[in-house]
Amino acid sequence: MVERALSFGSVAETYEEFRPGYPAELLEVVMAYAGQPIRTALEIGAGTGKATRVFAQGGIAITASEPDAAMLAEMQKHVPANVTTVLAAFEDLPLESSYDLVYSAAALHWTKPEGRWERMSALVRPGGVFASFGAPIQLADLALREAARAARAPYLADDGVPSPDGTAADLPMQWPGTELQKSEWFTDVQQSIVEHRLTMSAQDYIGHLSTVSAYVLLEPADRDEVFRLVLDVLPETVELDAQIHVHLARRN
Template sequence: MTDEIPAGGRALAFGRAARAYAAYRPGYPAAVLDAVEELGGLRLAGALVADVGTGTGLAARALHGRGARVIGVEPGGGMAAQFRRELPDVPLVRGDGNRLPLADGSLDLVTYAQSWHWTDPARAVPSALRVLRPGGALALLWNDPDPSVAWVAEQQARIVARLGEGTYVSDRTLPSGLSWRSRELRWSRPVTVGFHLAKLATHSAFIVLDEASRAQFLETERKHLLHHFPDGMLDEPYTAFVAVAVRPHPQETA
């Protein structure tokens, strides 16, 4: 059962599927980066940004494309190796989201994109605030399947029945003690049924399943999807949630 595997083990298990993760996981649409700029009162162009738990660099790629000077932070060896293949010109440091290996007050923005739920907020928040300059921003990003779409809700119910709660959609609980501004955005991408199933297999709960159980579930899921989408194409819907908190200037906390 997946609940027998510690959270840290499931996080590092992504290394087994790093190439598939880079190939099939969704990136971040421009509206997400627009929201980070607006909510954080900053411009990404020229900003020094650490993308923490960067994985294969999906968010780092988007930030870099907007002109940010990005540093990836990643604890897992497999994901770090894939990051270097995907973004050879973007610096990467091996590090833990709870203990950032970065200088005090050095950054304009720290992002945790689809990685906050792997941290201990009691340690991660002070660490992020330490490396931010006064007025710098901490941004938490989630990119999850949209449960308001009927076929997605049905699929999630089957996943929960097989693997348990919390195995697919992220916990978006925001840490207390900070002043958060947030926005939710809906977007989608057209993919084949096969592509969608390959993406599904990159979630940690599926990675840690034995091969036979994973294959059996995905084949059953293929039949459900083809019932809805007999031509083999579907629109994969997402809700992107952006939450940003700004580190106060010293005079604001005095």
């Protein structure tokens, strides 16, 4: 997992170009849950700042942390002045400050499980909010999804990231909600979905895949062949299901 977590720097500019951003509705969901003003926030694993820019629009003073120097450098090109950037993994963040909100966009699964929630509780002020969200982007057409899976199968059986605690995908509460429910430091755990659909060219979809860790770690020749095979089964334009899975909890 560590190798996959630190694989994105090699494709930082491509990540910024092809990874979709987040809709403003996501910020609205988090603010509604908070039920009070959020003035300060810490972001864990900010990447190139896709979510950072949405939350910064809410007038929040954000500290955006990112463990990969290349990703951090790309983020610094795009975030506004109310964002402070920090080169650090979650496990290395100092615990001297606490925030109204701590959030992670498609990055929490890269953190180490040992002591995760005790450390998180030290970063969220009492009564503050923790939020985790991600968009497992998939082809909306099930037949196309299966065709793409079959095309990549000789080189890559699965391009997703397994649930860190092994929670089955068909259970009502998904990770990290499952862990938050067991945590002594957090309460009022909620799970919701923000619907999000995208339309893009097949070429841009391949560009998106090129930023997914499972593909980044393939040998270059194999990666090129996978993309050729997948592109062959796709129409010129594809619709993507990019619904955002949101987990929220309140610090005791």
